[in-house]
Amino acid sequence: MNNLLEVKEVSKNFGDFKALNEVSITVPKGSIFGLLGPNGAGKTTLIRIINQITIPDQGKVLLDGELLNPYHIKDIGYLPEERGLYKSMKVGEQALYLAQLKGLSKTEAKTRLKYWFERLEIGDWWNKKIQELSKGMAQKIQFVVTVLHQPKLLIFDEPFSGFDPINANLIKDEILRLREEGATVIFSTHRMESVEELCDDIALIHKSNKILDGKLIDVKRQYKINTYEVGIRTDNKEALEQELANKFDTSEANFKTLEDELKLNIKLSETDKPNDLLSYLGTKGELSHFVELIPSVNDIFIQTVKNN
C-alpha cells in the first residue's frame, strides 16, 4: 500500500449548499501533499472529514487501506487554521491534556513534551498561562501538541500564519524532519512559495470540486508554456527585437542583467526545439541569459481557478 490516504468521491452538503462534490484525492505515503484552493472552496470541510469531525454524505475515506474509524484519531495530527488554546490554563497542563486526548499515557506525554519543549527552546513556559504568551509562542505550543503523538498523517492548515520568518523557518524544518522520519503531511496554505518549496503532490479544489491534482512536477509539465526568457547584447536593439517578433511569438520580459540587453520572452511552438532557438540567437549577438520559464504554482493556481 503506497498511499496513506485515499479520499474517494466524497460529497458533503450543508443544507442547500454543496460544500464538496465527489472529491477524490490520493496522498502517497511519505509525501508532502499540498491542498490548495481559494477561500471557501471546501478545503476545510475536506480536512474535517479526514479528521472525522464532519461525516461525509457520500463517498469513503481510507487511511492506510482501512475505512476511517475512531481508532484512527491517534494516527492523525491536525493543526487547524482557526486554532487556540485554553487561555487560563497552564501551558504544561493543557499540553498534557491534549496529548492524553490523543491516547498518550500521562508519563509518556510528559517525557515527549519535555523533549519537544527543549528542542524548541520553550522549556521555561511550562507553568505559564497561555494569556501571558504572544501569538507566535502559542502557535509553537500548538505545533508541539499536533505532532507529539507521532501520527502517521499530519494535517497543517496555514501552519506558518502568526510566525515570524525565523520561527516559520524553524517550523518548516521540523515539518521536513518529520517527513524524513516517515510521516505523511497534508499541507493547506495560500502561500504558494511554500507549496513550491515543500510539496511533492498537490490538489486544487475550487467551488467544491477538485479541478486539478497530481505530482507537482507533472502538473508543471502539464502547464508548460514552451517559453524561454532570453537576454542578448546587441548594438541595434530595435532591429533585433523587430526581427525576432516577426519570426517568433515574443513578449516583453523583465529580469535583472548587468548590461543594457534586449530582454524578451520567446514562445516556441510544439515542434520548435529550444536548441535551434539557442543556436539561432547565438548568431544575433552575445547571449547572456537563456532560461525556460516554468509555470509557478501561483500562476497555475490563478490560471486554473479563472478558467473554471
Place this chain on the structure above:
Amino acid sequence: MNHLPLIIKREYLTKVKNKSFIVMTILSPIIMIVLIAVVAYLSQLNNDKVRTISILDESGLVQDVFKKSDKTTYHILENMSLEEAKLLSKETASYGLLHIGKFDTVETVSDHARFYSEESPSLTLISDLENKLGKTLTNIKLHQQGIDINLIHASKISVEIAQESFKGEKTSKIDSFAKLGFGIAAGYLLFMFIIIYGNMIMRSVIEEKTSRIIEIIISSVKPVQLMLGKIIGTSLAGITQFVIWMIFGGLLMTIVSLVIGIDLFDAAAPQQELLQMASQGSGFNFYFESFKTTMHNLPLMNLIIAFILFFIGGYLLFSSLYAAIGAAVDNETDTQQFLLPIILPLILAVYIGIFTVIEDPHGTVSTVFSFIPFTSPVVMLMRIPFGVPIWQQLVSLLLLIGSFMFTVWFAAKIYRVGILMYGKKPSYKELIKWIKY
C-alpha cells in the same frame, strides 16, 4: 477511545481551581450570614423601640384594657377636651392618640373610636388596638345582655382534627408544613442548581469557541463526549460548591449566633409565620418535638431516591440545552433569546409547584405538571413528600428520561455543528436546519 473521565477531570479541576469560583465559594456564605445578621439586628432594633400612645377615653369603658407592654406604654388622659388631648400628645411626642367618645350604646362607642397621629400608623398597631377594643366592648355588650362571660369561656371547644391516611399513617398539620418545606426546598434547590451551573456550562462552551481550541479538541474526541464531560464535570464542581456552602454556612451561622447572641436560625427562617400558624400558640418547642415524628412520617427513602433521580434527570435535561445554546452563539450577549424558552418553564414549574402544591398536592394541575418533562422534576419533587403513588413517579421519571435522551441528542446535534460556526447569530430556523447536517 473513552476520554470521558479525562474530560470530566479537566472540567472539574479548571472550575474548582478558578479564582472567581474559589472566591464565590468562600464569600457567598459569609455574605449571606452577614446579610442575615444585619437583617436580624435591624429588626430587633426596630422591635426594641417603645411607643407611647395616649388614650382619651370619655366613655370610661375601656381604658383599663390598655396595660403597659414591652413595646408600648399607654398614657391615659383624663378630664380634657379632644383638642387639648391632641395638643398634649403632640407635646409629649406620643406616637398617637386614641379617642373614644361618650355615647349611649356600645355600638356607637365602637363606631366613633378614632386614632390621631402625625404619620399614618403601622398596621399592626391599629389591628392590635382594634383587637383590644373589640374584645372589651364585646364583653361589655354580652354583660349588658345578661350573658355570663365565664360561661362562654368555659363552653369554648378547641378542635384539632387528627389526620390519618387510609393506610393508617398518622399525619398532622405540622406534617403538612414540614412536607411543604421539604418539597419547596428540594424543588427550589434544583431550580437554583440548574440556573447557576447551566450558565456555567454555557460559558465554558462559549469559552472553548472563542479561544478557538474547540477544533483541536474535537479532532480527538467526539463532540457528544466533550459535551457530556462538560456537563458532568461542571455538575461535580457545583455539588462541591454546594456542599462547602452548606457545611461552611452552617458552621458560620452557629459561630455567629453564639458570638452575637442573635438567633440567626430563627431569623433566617422565612416560614416562621407559617410555623407559628401551624403550631397555633403551642410554641416552638412543641413544633420541634413533633418534628421527630414528622421526619418519621415522611416517605424518607422514597424522597431521597426520587430526589436523586429527578435531580439528575432534570439537571441533565436542562444543562444539555444550556450546552447547545453555548455552542450556537459566539458570545454571552447573544444567549438571551435562546435562554428565555429554557428559563420560562423552570420559573413556571417553581410557581406551579409552590401555589398548587400548597392548595392541593394531588390536584389536577399539579399532577399534570408533574408529568410534563420540563416542569416535572421541580413539581414532582415538591409533591413527593405528600406521598405520590409509585406508578406516577415511574411514569414521570420515564417521560423525563425519554425527553432527556431526546434533548441530549438534539443538543449534541446543535453542539456538533454550532461549535464550528463563527460569525452571525443563528436563528431558530437555522438551528433546526443544523440537525440535518
